[in-house]
Amino acid sequence: DAGVIQSPRHEVTEMGQEVTLRCKPISGHDYLFWYRQTMMRGLELLIYFNNNVPIDDSGMPEDRFSAKMPNASFSTLKIQPSEPRDSAVYFCASSLGGAREKLFFGSGTQLSVL
Amino acid sequence: GESVGLHLPTLSVQEGDNSIINCAYSNSASDYFIWYKQESGKGPQFIIDIRSNMDKRQGQRVTVLLNKTVKHLSLQIAATQPGDSAVYFCADLEISGGSYIPTFGRGTSLIVHP
Numbered sequence: 001d002a003g004v005i006q007s008p009r010h011e012v013t014e015m016g017q018e019v020t021l022r023c024k025p026i027s028g029h030d031y032l033f034w035y036r037q038t039m040m041r042g043l044e045l046l047i048y049f050n051n052n053v054p055i056d057d058s059g060m061p062e063d064r065f066s067a068k069m070p071n072a073s074f075s076t077l078k079i080q081p082s083e084p085r086d087s088a089v090y091f092c093a094s095s096l097g098g099a100r101e102k103l104f105f106g107s108g109t110q111l112s113v114l
Numbered sequence: 115g116e117s118v119g120l121h122l123p124t125l126s127v128q129e130g131d132n133s134i135i136n137c138a139y140s141n142s143a144s145d146y147f148i149w150y151k152q153e154s155g156k157g158p159q160f161i162i163d164i165r166s167n168m169d170k171r172q173g174q175r176v177t178v179l180l181n182k183t184v185k186h187l188s189l190q191i192a193a194t195q196p197g198d199s200a201v202y203f204c205a206d207l208e209i210s211g212g213s214y215i216p217t218f219g220r221g222t223s224l225i226v227h228p
Binding site for chain 1: 122148150155156157158159160163203210211212213215216217218219220221
């Protein structure tokens with residue numbers, strides 16, 4: 001398996017623009033997580049899905065953030081409109097069987113909002 | 115291994131030395147802990163886990179020790195190699211949306227000098 005695949009690897013955009021981050025989890029995994037990593041706050045859980053259904057989105061910072069998982073092999077995280085404080089590395093991770101299984105992380109998307 | 119301000123705690127060692135990375139947790143009800151390694155430009159990668167009914171668990175060149183009395187765990191790396199240079203995170207499971215989800219500490223940066 002190729003592992004968790006995220007795209008793009010790097011995204012530079014201007015404040016106010018829409019940003020869409022993409023994730024393909026490992027085939028067969030039933031949990032998908034979106035994390036954000038910054039120096040100030042470390043790794044923060046934004047939202048997670050189980051069997052394509054959002055379970056907890058309490059970590060999503062604002063209504064500007066939304067996430068979808070239309071099928072078992074694809075998820076998106078959208079920021080609209082983007083702001084400079086959204087600049088961070090966004091990671092997608094998947095796991096099998098829930099939280100007690102180890103998470104497999106993608107390589108992340110480095111987002112810079114100017 | 116909790117960070118202070120904007121800088122991660124850093125441990126510098128010589129190649130061949132043993133490394134000990136520490137982590138404190140606050141939730142006395144936590145019963146499962148995980149260590150992850152994050153190399154530069156990559157997502158975190160699972161190293162080893164331990165359940166609260168154990169005090170020690172060994173893997174390949176790594177040992178995790180758990181002291182529930184003082185809510186502390188440590189990751190010991192034997193014969194540290196340059197390839198071990200990375201940020202190391204401990205994580206426990208926190209309830210979120212009815213499931214237990216990994217919640218990460220801020221991390222410790224390990225620098226191995228050849």
